[in-house]
Amino acid sequence: MDRKNLQDTAPRLPIGMLSRRTGCNIETIRYYEKIGLLPAPARSDGGHRLYGHGHLMRLGFVRRARELGFTLDEIRALLRLAEDRDRPCAEAREVAAAHLTDIRTKIADLQAMESVLADTVVRCADGKTPECPLLETLFGSIDPSASG
Amino acid sequence: MDRKNLQDTAPRLPIGMLSRRTGCNIETIRYYEKIGLLPAPARSDGGHRLYGHGHLMRLGFVRRARELGFTLDEIRALLRLAEDRDRPCAEAREVAAAHLTDIRTKIADLQAMESVLADTVVRCADGKTPECPLLETLFGSIDPSASG
DNA sequence: CTTGAACCTGTAGCCACTACAGATCCTATC
DNA sequence: GATAGGATCTGTAGTGGCTACAGGTTCAAG
Numbered sequence: 001m002d003r004k005n006l007q008d009t010a011p012r013l014p015i016g017m018l019s020r021r022t023g024c025n026i027e028t029i030r031y032y033e034k035i036g037l038l039p040a041p042a043r044s045d046g047g048h049r050l051y052g053h054g055h056l057m058r059l060g061f062v063r064r065a066r067e068l069g070f071t072l073d074e075i076r077a078l079l080r081l082a083e084d085r086d087r088p089c090a091e092a093r094e095v096a097a098a099h100l101t102d103i104r105t106k107i108a109d110l111q112a113m114e115s116v117l118a119d120t121v122v123r124c125a126d127g128k129t130p131e132c133p134l135l136e137t138l139f140g141s142i143d144p145s146a147s148g
Numbered sequence: 149m150d151r152k153n154l155q156d157t158a159p160r161l162p163i164g165m166l167s168r169r170t171g172c173n174i175e176t177i178r179y180y181e182k183i184g185l186l187p188a189p190a191r192s193d194g195g196h197r198l199y200g201h202g203h204l205m206r207l208g209f210v211r212r213a214r215e216l217g218f219t220l221d222e223i224r225a226l227l228r229l230a231e232d233r234d235r236p237c238a239e240a241r242e243v244a245a246a247h248l249t250d251i252r253t254k255i256a257d258l259q260a261m262e263s264v265l266a267d268t269v270v271r272c273a274d275g276k277t278p279e280c281p282l283l284e285t286l287f288g289s290i291d292p293s294a295s296g
Numbered sequence: 297c298t299t300g301a302a303c304c305t306g307t308a309g310c311c312a313c314t315a316c317a318g319a320t321c322c323t324a325t326c
Numbered sequence: 327g328a329t330a331g332g333a334t335c336t337g338t339a340g341t342g343g344c345t346a347c348a349g350g351t352t353c354a355a356g
Contacts, residue, residue: 014322014333014334015333015334015335016332016333016334025313025314026333026334027313027314027315028312028313028314030335030336031312031313031314035312044321044322044334045321046320046321046322046334046335047320047321047334047335047336048320048321048322048333048334048335049334049335057287060287060288061286061287061288064285064286064287064288065286066312067261068261068264068265068286069258069261071311071312072311072312078282078283078286081280081283082283082286082287088280088283089272089275089280089281089282089283090272092272092280092282092283093269093272093273093280093282096265096268096269096272096282097269099265100262100265100266100269103258103261103262103265104262106258107255107258107259107262110217110251110254110255110258111255113215113216113217113251114248114251114252114255116216117216117244117247117248117251118248120244121241121244121245121248124237124238124240124241124244125241127237132229132236132237132240132241133237134226134237134240134241134244135226135229135230135236135237135240137212138209138212138213138216138226138230139205139208139209139212139230140208140209140212162302162303162353163302163303164301164302164303173344173345174302174303175344175345175346176343176344176345178304178305179343179344179345183343192303192352192353193352194303194304194351194352194353195303195304195305195351195352196302196303196304196351196352196353197303197304214343219342219343220342220343221342
């Protein structure tokens with residue numbers, strides 16, 4: 001069985017089933033269809049969506065990529081690479097490497113926030129300063145006498 | 149001079165000046181006014197906003213708090229505490245402590261993403277696997293033969 | 297009095313969903 | 327075949343925290 005057969009769309013699963021199988025909200029699934037991330041599935045006579053195995057795999061891919069913080073645009077690119085089996089690895093690595101840089105930047109930013117806040121909260125807990133250290137920190141160092 | 153005199157709104161600065169002094173976009177300043185985070189300033193005869201020292205301090209406060217990742221709602225709460233000088237420290241500490249927890253959760257989440265991705269990118273770079281390790285990771289372990 | 301920068305209001309867009317409202321369909325039971 | 331109620335349908339609007347216009351008015355310098 002080819003796990004990457006994204007073209008297999010033989011209609012089987014209604015949307016609620018797909019939702020349960022992937023852990024993805026029904027609304028989100030419809031949203032992914034609307035923005036073209038998930039191809040429109042077959043419909044029952046009454047108009048209900050019926051998904052195939054390809055949809056299941058594709059949505060699983062999207063969910064996993066989201067868990068790793070990829071944006072929907074990045075995921076779109078990765079899906080294209082997954083379909084084009086010729087030269088995906090180098091390009092996929094590029095997408096991932098760029099994303100990794102983003103993540104590391106975010107971690108660094110959050111760690112900077114964390115250290116300032118942790119320090120401030122400790123000083124608040126001390127109760128050794130007359131003013132609230134947190135509020136003092138936030139009032140910061142704008143000099144109101146400087147001319148703009 | 150009391151740095152916390154947020155009530156001083158004697159009209160002096162036009163919005164562009166306030167923007168330059170605080171590093172906050174003009175659009176953002178107007179947005180903060182619209183959502184009630186920054187009080188509406190005086191106006192010139194022609195209708196241009198004229199800000200006072202209190203606005204400068206308040207907006208500085210907001211910007212610093214944003215840099216520490218506080219949400220606008222949290223900042224609203226902190227500003228209320230800053231105005232009410234009686235029992236702010238314990239409550240401000242609570243707001244900050246809750247936010248600190250959020251930040252630490254986010255850091256942990258990002259570090260989890262980082263380690264998976266860093267590992268995968270390295271394996272991509274190896275070129276030792278026939279398939280692309282990144283795409284393999286994203287195709288994950290959904291078992292299509294399991295019944296939903 | 298003219299120029300052009302600064303400012304005004306209001307609306308729409310961004311991302312990635314989420315939450316309805318109000319209608320229709322599907323399936324199981326009687 | 328009727329009925330109940332869960333599942334699904336479409337479409338719209340809201341979230342947070344801005345940002346980007348369009349199309350108009352005002353301000354300050356020369």
